[in-house]
Amino acid sequence: MAVCDVVNTSAEKVGDVELNDDLFTVEVQPGILHEVVCMQRANRRRGTASTKTRGEVRGGGAKPWRQKGTGRARAGSNNSPIWRGGGTTFGPKPRDYSYKLPKKVRRLALRMALSARFSEGNMVVLDAFVMPEIKTKDFVSVMKNFDFDNCLVVTGGDSDTVSLSARNAVGYKVLPAAGLNVYDILKYRKLILEQSTLAQLEERLMV
Numbered sequence: 112m113a114v115c116d117v118v119n120t121s122a123e124k125v126g127d128v129e130l131n132d133d134l135f136t137v138e139v140q141p142g143i144l145h146e147v148v149c150m151q152r153a154n155r156r157r158g159t160a161s162t163k164t165r166g167e168v169r170g171g172g173a174k175p176w177r178q179k180g181t182g183r184a185r186a187g188s189n190n191s192p193i194w195r196g197g198g199t200t201f202g203p204k205p206r207d208y209s210y211k212l213p214k215k216v217r218r219l220a221l222r223m224a225l226s227a228r229f230s231e232g233n234m235v236v237l238d239a240f241v242m243p244e245i246k247t248k249d250f251v252s253v254m255k256n257f258d259f260d261n262c263l264v265v266t267g268g269d270s271d272t273v274s275l276s277a278r279n280a281v282g283y284k285v286l287p288a289a290g291l292n293v294y295d296i297l298k299y300r301k302l303i304l305e306q307s308t309l310a311q312l313e314e315r316l317m318v
Contacts, residue, residue, distance in 0.1 A: 120253045121256055134225055134226070134316060138223075146212060148293055151294040153208045161202075165190040165198030171188040174186070222316055224296040225312070227296075235257060242272045263286065265291055265304045267287075267288060267305045267308050289311070
């Protein structure tokens with residue numbers, strides 16, 4: 112098993128932890144990561160873009176001018192798509208962009224993303240991230256101890272104090288272990304895992 116240092120919020124080593132090879136030493140396949148990221152981005156699309164067809168545009172009841180004799184092109188309605196203010200041809204309508212990949216593929220991609228950060232040396236295991244009060248300044252000072260200006264922090268539970276402290280800090284995001292996903296791991300250059308999250312990730316990804 113791979114071994115990783117466990118540090119405190121002052122970036123001082125306080126111990127070691129063995130990492131599950133099936134989670135942190137998986138061969139990274141960029142194609143699978145790409146598929147899962149595309150799925151996540153598609154699932155986040157609102158899909159509310161909408162345009163009116165010629166049948167939905169108001170007006171157009173009267174023929175603009177008579178059929179013959181004017182010298183102009185024949186026209187039957189000012190709702191025509193070729194007219195200014197007319198309907199739109201093949202325009203977007205509200206739709207659902209979401210789709211699903213197999214659960215095994217999603218779990219494999221998450222293990223690959225974790226393995227990528229560990230192999231790069233961009234992953235830190237923290238003994239515990241405890242903040243007595245909600246304060247952005249204190250959160251940023253902890254990040255400065257690690258010299259991280261772009262980081263994803265994964266906590267063992269719903270730590271409101273930590274997540275609210277990071278809310279206004281640019282370049283940081285706090286997630287519970289249950290919400291960890293491929294897109295956010297790849298979006299942020301550094302990854303901090305609370306030691307308690309390791310067991311939760313094994314339980315979630317090694318089923």
